[in-house]
Amino acid sequence: MSPIRLAIVGLGKIARDQHLPAIAATPGFELVAIASRNATQEGVPHFHSLEDLLAGGPPVDAISLCTPPQGRRALAEMALRAGKHVLLEKPPGATVSEIGPLVAAAAAAGRTLFATWHSRFAPAVEPARALLAGRTLRAVRVEWKEDVRVWHPGQDWIFEPGGLGVFDPAINALSILTHILPRPFFLSAATLAFPENRQAPIAAELDFADTAGVPVRAELDFLQTGPQTWDIHVETDEGRLSLSLGGARLTQDGTVLVDEKEAEYPALYRRFAGLIERGESDVDLTPLLHVADAFMLGRRTVAAPFFG
Template sequence: MAYKIALAGIGKIARDQHVPAIAASPDWDLAATVSRHGSVDGVEAYDDLGAMLAARPDIEVVSLCMPPVPRFDYAKAAIAAGRHVMLEKPPGASLAECHALEAMARAAGVSIYATWHSREAAMVATAKAWLKDKTLESLHVIWKEDVRKWHPGQTWIWQAGGLGVFDPGINALSIVTEILPDPIHVTASELLIPENCETPIAASIDFAHPGGARVTAEFDFRKEGDQFWTIEIEAREGRLTLLEGGGALEIDGKAQTAGPATDALTGEYPRLYANMARLVRAGGVDMDLAPLVHVADAFLLGRWITVDPFIE
């Protein structure tokens, strides 16, 4: 049986990832969209979530794809209407509102899922399995991309709550928190804020690791030319490098291939929607907030440095 789902927020990520993943899955039937600016051909469209919830009690699940700041009110309304909720990353604009949404969902007896699409990249599970019994010596994240290419016209990303460079950077942190067998925490950070923006265009973070390994990350939205979404890991037993945002993997310099379990579903978002279907069937909740904790701590502990204005 396919669940009827509504997609709220019809922007680039919804069109490129969510709509195709839903269409390709036997678990889902895209029954409605909610957006002031977009729609999907052949799908009933609303410009108000409350109107959709009232008109379509048959829709069981709402997937939220709008920017993080308005997401709380949408999720709260959907939960209050008894609908299961799927949250695009980051799951909210603050940790407190994410905790509140989880409590609401549990009280209402509905499922809620904080998705981290980069955890579903092809080689992340292989990296996690390799690291399980290794002695970590260092881990370094290099996440550098051209914001003008990947986030054109997205002014919300530069406003308070938009995360700035941490909008993609949190993808790296979602992988790190998934593959490391031991928890880490932020000890220091440096945030470069354009003088006309409210969020960082670049950042670096130092972490503490319980075994004393050196763990660092650098994020930059100003990278032209080659783009980097890389995690470099040195262990006592060997070297692992995740490339292409977790889509490719080298161990001791040798390229690895994905196993049969990864091949069962093609792509990060199809796997997210398969996870959501399992949660709904089981009445489960998945609100892992570890990546967002690191971003919040980077802001709390950060040394703020004003840099040249960002001009798109």
């Protein structure tokens, strides 16, 4: 079977850190082009824009869109119109409403649209989901706290409208929660802290409850220095289950059940290849809907100015 000829659009930090190594490690893909305004990759043909790539580049079967979410819809529409399969980095877009027409366009073109949630592919996530399916839940607590200066150095777009601010990393926690918890949950209250010189929050506190009334509390921070915290704790009738390191480790009452090296993006690309082979799409907007709810229901507070 011929490899899937893939192009990356947007060669920023996430593309270099995760997509390039994952593509190289995943059989069935061949990186044939890159479109980026500001970056190139040695040995790979480079184009200034997706439009230039489609007009004059090598044959391409699939596009990985790794640009900031603002403006991604137009790029996805362009790629689908050109008959390409499309992978969307998370979040899939800057708004919820723009994704539905892309799903319809992919179906009309007979192409795959994959809205990725890479944290769902962390090694401890599926084991946690299986364990929670048979337990009675008491409470859920999320601590998702990291340093924006480390993970998004100089990336001012993240604090612009549509950039999501602290929800850019925190949507990873929501993508895990919506996958592992056995029942839907809904936001009841939120507080969002906006730096006085920015348009997106830098911290947030969220309170949810599931359909059985189980409380779900999330504390989010984009200014944590030192050790970073990506933890989900679930109190159950059989003890506490904890997902840590973003889903790489699973413990029960301190006993390690899963502790594996991060392998999210290779698994993500294997999923993409399988979807293309089967002629399917995978677009789950639930995590993005929870973020939209936070902006709709959240009480806004003013925080100190942020200078990256």
